[in-house]
Amino acid sequence: MLAINPFFLAVGIILGSGILPLLFLWRRFVLMKAVASFGITAGCLIGLIDAILKLSHGVDWASSASYLHAFRLAFHMDGLSAFFLMAIFLVSLLAAVYSYHYMDDAQKTIRVAVHYLFFSLLVASMALVVTAANMITFMLCWEIMSLSSFFLVVYNYENDGNRKAGYLYFIFSQVGAMVILAAFGVIYSHAASFGFEGAAALPETAKLLVFVLAFIGFGSKAGVFPFHVWLPHAHPAAPSHISAIMSGVMIKCGIYGILRIYALLGWHTPLSGYIVLVAGMISGILGVVYALGQHDIKRLLAYHSVENIGIILIGIGLGMVGVAAGNPVMALLGFGGGLLHVLNHAIFKSLLFMGAGMVLHKTGTRTIDVLGGVIKKMPITGTTFLIGSLAICGLPPFNGFVSEFMIYIGGFRGAALGQADFALSLLAIVSLAVIGGLALACFTKVMGVVFQGEPRSRAAEAVNEKGTSMITPMVVLAGACLVIGVFPGVFAGMALKAAEALQLGYGRVPLAPFMQLTGNITLGALLFFTVLVSILVLRIFLYRGKSVTASGTWGCGFTQPTARMQYTGSSYAGSILEFFGPLAPLEENHPPIEGRFPAKTYYQSHVHDIAERHMQGVIVSPVLAAFDKLRWLQHGDIHLYIGYILLAIVVLLFFV
Amino acid sequence: MVELVFIAPMLAGIVAFFLPPTAGRPLLVLTGAAHLALSILLWALRPEALFPAYFAVTPEGLLSLLVISLLFFLIAIYTTAYLKAAEIRSENIFTGSMLLFLSTMTMVTLSDHIMVMWIAIEATTLASAPLIYTHRSAASLEATWKYVLICSVGIALALLGSVFITLSMDVGDVDVPVAFSSLMGVAQQLDPLWLKTGFVFILVGYGTKMGLAPMHTWLPDAHSEAPSPASALLSGVLLNCAYLGIFKTNKVMHAAGLGDFSGTILMTFGLVSILAAATFILKQTEYKRLLAYSSIENMGIIAFGTGIGGIGAYGAVLCLIHHSLIKSSLFLCSGNILLGYGNRLISATGQMARRMPKTFVAFFGGFAGISGFPPFGIFIGELFIIMAAFRTGHYLAVGLFVLSLCVIFAGFARHVMKISFDDVDTTIQIEETSIMVWPQYALLTTSMVLCFWIPETLYQTIVQALATTGGGF
Amino acid sequence: MTSVLLFILAILLAPFYSAVILKVKAFFGGKKGPPLLINYYTLVKLLKKGSVYSTSTTAIFKIGPMVSLCAAFTVLMFLPIAGQPPILSFQGDVILLLYLLGLGRFFTIAAAMDTASPFEGMGAAREAYFPIICEATLFMILILFYVITGELSLAAYFSSGQPAGFWQAAGAPLLFVVLALFIVLLTENSRVPVDDPATHLELTMIHEVMVLDHSGPDFAFIELGSFLKLFFYATMVTRLICPVTIGHPAADLVIFLATMGVVYVAVGVTESVMARYRMDKVPQFVLTSFALAFFATVISLEFLK
């Protein structure tokens, strides 16, 4: 039965094509790459189709196998799982295609082969995580996911920063897993079974405990502030298509976990909503603020993942508040918007990471301020990246707008509820607006400094755009951004189907009102395009037979402008960062200019992540100090060692 | 038949003393193979012992026996390669002691009489002392001295404890042979006071040998000074033997309805050991000591699980088996590292991923396994233990447990990352022959397989072993 | 039908009203000032011209003006002028409109960054910064309007008598809203005291410096776009300060246009009597608008119930 199941077939194919290279193919580099990436692609395709079919037909299936005699490995796919599977398989598919030309260092054959092994493991484990139907299965897949992604993070371990990133990630994922395990433990302590079913019967206090523990555990994987510290280190360290997967879908497994636990507990109090909402707002705003301050393009994108996780959480939180307030429309708008944003973020974030990867691959640098004018040499990369930027800023007519639109409307519904709900929804709406504005500032910076203007360095000049397998996925994703942005109906429907699986007690969700909303968006988008086209026509008409000449940029009277005089990313973001000073301490370093003929000088700036700063001070150092105080116990003197034994006996005899 | 399993290696060991140095290597492997065959036979047939008063084939004994003989076989294979690479004076003493060590440990697993078990365990100390002193250095001498003295003192207390148990029989007017198996039946009539006293002494005594804090003090020294195959044996199976004594006594306690008493004590010692391990792992400077402390941690985990009972005890047994497999492979890897870098300091190592790739795979795999990542079995064991702890409502204890596990992981991971990836400028002094890594791979693979599929007979044996300790789930 | 006519009328009138501001400033400056039709002349002149493009620029530089103009047109289609229902309207169009304006801003900035000119970069940075707070303010106001009307569309807020309804529901706090909206108007359209369109020092400009390199029809598009944007905000203010509707379309239109004039004069007066803030003072100024809106919303929704 398992064999013929398309889902397991897909997982099997993926795993197989990951193991294959290491077994015997690694001697033939190109063949190995081809087999691996094609195999993974094929597997993902099967899985994707299966997931979409399951989602559209709303089929639940479950399957389980005996495990260690007394237990079972159980899998179950409902709307929620299917929705996440869709995102996972879509992104992994394109990442696999992308990897073919990206991993082109023939010197590191074995390493590439190993990379494909863990790549496939990661994809497979993610797919299994979102279908796992009991604690053992879940933890098993979860840990494998963490482990495999860790190895992908330290792919380039020669770089010291990557090693640090890998270590941080390792610690966070393990501690997070432990916290999740604790949450499960609380459930188990009441339900006395490894299945999830018993969770609903827990007493209130236990539910609170479980929810908080789970939120911390899953939040640390999803990159919720302040558990996001590892994220901006780990994501840039990995190869770009891996960053795309990690940022695009792996952290979403954390979101899945939160949603799943919420559904299992059936704990419909406003409190859960408030927790999620607040966490979401903080992550959203701080994430984008820190992103503004970054000089490393992949690090910047990583921080934007924190921001978008924040937006998703705001949506989910509004949904929870809606459920608690008995307001189905608000609830579904919130959850639907959040879920849809999961898909959207997966799409445009992986697009952006692939674009960044292209730039990194061709220029060899991730530093924003030494790039520039790349779009002239890389038109497709530039254009797709532009589309991605518009989408991530939530601007119409692209997909980012749709989900934010739903969340906004949900928020407005909440604002009408009054009291605490009113206050929090109000804050949610405002922070969404602020996030949008900041994101716009951040991505105009990236576009302007990296892709537009003039090259600021050699690296940025000598670039080309080769590698079909790298370009194709970007084009596809950009297309997806536009399609979802203009015709969101069907996708919103999928998101709502996924939301149905949360057992909010509304049964079948009537799609009509939501379809009307999305229809409006389509209308607006089409209107926008018609106007744009007509203006275009007008413009063409106006320029008919006009003289169009080219010359240098107007230097405002300055006659010898150089490329290095362009506005840098740091200065672009400077004034906004000042505004957020207390939250994002900005450390500047530039020697003063002295004398009539000042020496060559420089300017460095670095934005500190307060969470990172305090983690060191509040947790790490005290723990180390505390344990250091005990090290004298092992002092090497045998007399006292024997003393310990005697002590142990004497103490124990008191209890006899 | 039963006695043969430990008599054979004993004879082989005595022979080895008089053989020319290098002749011991094949003997080692052959004995290992024969021993493995015998133990499997034993497992299959479960025969009656020749002296049923003293020896018996018990499920828990069989489990440890199988682990011991599998490990010894693989370690013996590794040892042949190791002895080639590392020069050891009077090698025949080394091999001879290895074999005697094997025989004594086997005796522990098969002994049923309380006193005989004590004799066997004390004998393991004596047989393994020469192994630790193999390198003839001042440090190894000190390690041996501490090992022998501390363990002897500790085990002396265990003897006293055994005497107290017999005393509890006198006071309770029960007249059965002084064997664990026969005690199980009459446990109810034993005098609880003396039984408890006996348990306490036995726990501290065998706990010393098992490496429970605060009696663990000898362990890091011995493990770091002994040559790696010996360390692998010490950490992989010797600790299990000591644990076996505690386990059996604990069973008697459960049968006597004193399970809570023993359980609480076991859990406390477990937690203390884990915390102690955390203390010394964080800023460890030598990788072999690091592994030694990790053994203390795992013994703590096992004690904790045993104390909880139920599915926790099951988890503990799984941890026990997998810890033996994984930790011994780690120690074997440490042997390669020592040979490769010629230095036991962590700071002197690095970039193993590129310099010694084969060892790296085994080493990092072992690390992942020991810190509870699937697909290695300790993961499932720890999961059961934690779940059971929650089930029995020891929230505080399990909180502490989980926290210290995290701390230990953080410390351990830092060192392992250093060894595996950090830059270092040294030249590797050996080239890794496949025989120096295949034993590790075999061990890890076994652990991987056992994580997903436990043979029916093995499972049944575990269940029988746990039958009375509130097992069953 | 009327709405379409009004839409066209709005497009036609927008440049005129902008000229009013110039007149007022000239008056305060004791000058005669340019004719009221100056903007039409400029537009026509620009449309006749050809263009010069910097070698640094790409297609984005050409798309920018079109998108910003397009956004402005689209927005106007949803705006009820003189209390008459707009051409189009649906639940949630406000959000769409604000984000369309955001889209326009994105492309204006992108076009500016395209020229590789440090000054335009500087202007772009400011253009990206200040509107963030404005959006927060606008959403604040939206929440107030939504809770009062239960609708999320401009039509519901500014058609016929609704503005009067706001005054009844919210009362005095609505004054703050008007004030906040006016500040937003000044900021979004980069008027004094946030930005000085008339200055000659590029270092201190925001909007003007960004369009330095545009020329010909492109520049015309930008100019027209900014006129319409100003008209859009002015309309909202107008409807709030003069919510009365007689019911007869023509009369309403007259009142509306008159009030519009008042608003533009007010802008002109502000520009004449105030100096431009130092750049680091501007955020505080804009933030006051947010504070006002926040205050108004919370007061009228939580305490005046």
Place this chain on the structure above:
Amino acid sequence: MIHPVDSLLALVLLSVLISFASSRLPTLIKAVAFQGVVVSIVPFFMGHDLTVGGVVFTLATMVIRGIGIPLCIYLAIKKVAIKREVEPIIGYNASLLAGLLLIVAAAFVSPKFNLPQISVNALLLPTAITLLVAGMFLLMARRNAIAMVLGYIMMENGIYVVGTSFSLRAHHIVEFGILLDVLAGVMIMAIILQNIKQTFDDVDTAHLRTLKE
């Protein structure tokens, strides 16, 4: 009337005091040897099992405990000419005082355990306890490695007393096994002692503190 065993045991207690007070190793060794002899014949006097096997076993035990084990240590000293000081951590007088207190305490607590044998030999349990703790004490209070080994032997003697005279369970064969273990242990310790002497030219455990964190 005083049971002969008790008089012997009194001497044992005395020997403990001597071993605490003496600064010289040979004295210590002699004391331990004496204890070995006594504890091995006590059960014989206790009167149970007056069989041939019993006699033989008692004699064998006496030979090993009273002669074999001390001899190992003595030879170890002879062989490597170790200096005869015990290098106390706790001074002799303090030790002596501690010894006295120990005996008193032991005599005080032992009636608390209501064991059948107490009634017969009042001094049996106190002696056992004293020997045990005294051994521990020597282990912790003497820096000289040999003194520590002797302390260990003293402990073993104490345990033997408890084992043989309080529970009639263990068969001789088993007890013999235990005895052999102890013997082998002491022999190995003796070997280690010699190596220590050779390595550090001293048996002061102060040299053995290098392995630590």
